[in-house]
Amino acid sequence: AAVASNHAELGPLVEKFNVPYSCISHEGQTRQQHEEQLAGFIEKHAPEYLVLAKYMRILSPWFVRRFPNRIINIHHSFLPAFAGAKPYEQAFQRGVKVIGATAHFVTEELDQGPIIVQEVLPVDHTHTPRDLAQAGRDVEKIALARALRLxxxxxxxxxxxxxxIFD
Structure with missing residues (x-):
């Protein structure tokens, strides 16, 4: 196991568990440069799977092809609804009655990969986009944990x- 992140504040937490960690910022780099650096870290540590959590960048097709069927993403909506950015705002605008989270394998098409787990939570007209996002964080954690276990x-x-899915 190893953790690469563009969030430097994760370093001390990860290092407490003696897990290799690298902060790989995308700032000041092209997408290609950032992903090459990330791919180098991955190949050095050779994890079986890559988990995208709070990774709000779209991976290049070459990167996805380099790690086929090994990249798992948690998306903060009940896919295929509200793919891409700002799904809670989209859900609010549509007046949804449930919000959800979807753990899926990453493919070259954004948020279109094979679904592993989906979780939902009922909501109503009183929820603001911020309320939806806050409630959704718990649903995302549950969906990702279930997916990784499976x-x-x-x-x-x-x-x-x-x-x-085999029970």
């Missing part, structure tokens, strides 16, 4: 753009 226990099988 994947790490080899209970997920990819079948085209779908998954089969």
């Amino acid at each position: 994947v790490f226990e080899d209970r997920v099988m990819l079948c085209g753009n779908r998954t089969v």
Whole structure:
């Protein structure tokens, strides 16, 4: 296991667990440079899977192809609804009655990969976009934790753009 992040504040927390850590900032670099640096870190530590958590950047197709079926993302909506940026604002504008989070494998198409786990939470007209985002954080944590457990226990099988989950 290893952690690469563009959030420097994670360093002390990760290092408490004796996990290799590197802060790889994208600032002042091209996307290509940033992803090459990230790929180098990944290849050095050779993790079985890559988990994108709070990683708010779109990966280049070459990067996704370099690590096929190994990148897991948590998206803060019930995909395929509200893909991309600002899903809680989109959900608010549409007056949704549930919000959700989706853990999925990353493909070259943004937020379109095979779904591993989805979690939902009922909401109503009194919720602001900020309320939705705050409530959604808990749903995201649950969805990501469930997805990682399933994947790490080899209970997920990819079948085209779908998954089969073994109980």
